[in-house]
Amino acid sequence: MKALIIIDYVNDFVAENGALTCGKPAQVLDDYISELVEDFSKNGNFVAIASDRHPENDVHSPEHGLFPPHCIEGTAGSDLYGKTLERVAKVPAGQLISVDKCRYSAFAGTNLDIKFRERGVTDLYLTGVCTDICVLHTAIDAYNLGYKIFVCEKGVASFNAGAHQFALEHMKNALGASIV
Ligand code: ZN
Numbered sequence: 259m260k261a262l263i264i265i266d267y268v269n270d271f272v273a274e275n276g277a278l279t280c281g282k283p284a285q286v287l288d289d290y291i292s293e294l295v296e297d298f299s300k301n302g303n304f305v306a307i308a309s310d311r312h313p314e315n316d317v318h319s320p321e322h323g324l325f326p327p328h329c330i331e332g333t334a335g336s337d338l339y340g341k342t343l344e345r346v347a348k349v350p351a352g353q354l355i356s357v358d359k360c361r362y363s364a365f366a367g368t369n370l371d372i373k374f375r376e377r378g379v380t381d382l383y384l385t386g387v388c389t390d391i392c393v394l395h396t397a398i399d400a401y402n403l404g405y406k407i408f409v410c411e412k413g414v415a416s417f418n419a420g421a422h423q424f425a426l427e428h429m430k431n432a433l434g435a436s437i438v
């Protein structure tokens with residue numbers, strides 16, 4: 259069974275006025291990610307949303323001091339961006355998995371692995387931002403947990419083009435991911 263994972267495709271990381279935005283490279287993914295949601299949904303596969311979410315003044319987070327505050331609970335910052343938000347709202351509830359995360363990896367401190375295993379999901383298709391931070395860290399955990407990894411090249415982006423390229427190569431060469 260396959261699942262699409264949409265990692266951090268939220269206003270604070272994507273929208274023009276987002277607190278920690280990747281900007282244009284992230285915004286242009288919206289149509290493609292929406293199409294993938296449609297495909298996975300129609301074909302009876304799963305769609306998983308893993309979005310960053312922090313309490314206000316999250317001093318206990320290791321991200322505190324590394325990054326300015328972002329994706330604060332109760333704000334639109336951790337809501338899905340654009341058309342993707344509208345498309346995800348149409349996914350049948352039985353095919354939708356949604357987790358809030360407070361680390362880079364979608365698996366860290368969440369029940370995503372259990373949800374996938376209950377549903378027989380073995381193949382993960384990664385999309386979202388940033389390729390070299392949350393997407394990469396999610397891929398590393400997926401590798402350690404034994405999932406087959408596919409990275410949707412037109413569905414991932416970063417504010418740092420060099421780091422984006424490095425991450426794609428690392429996922430392919432060190433994690434055995436297929437770049438699709
Ligand atoms: Zn965060």
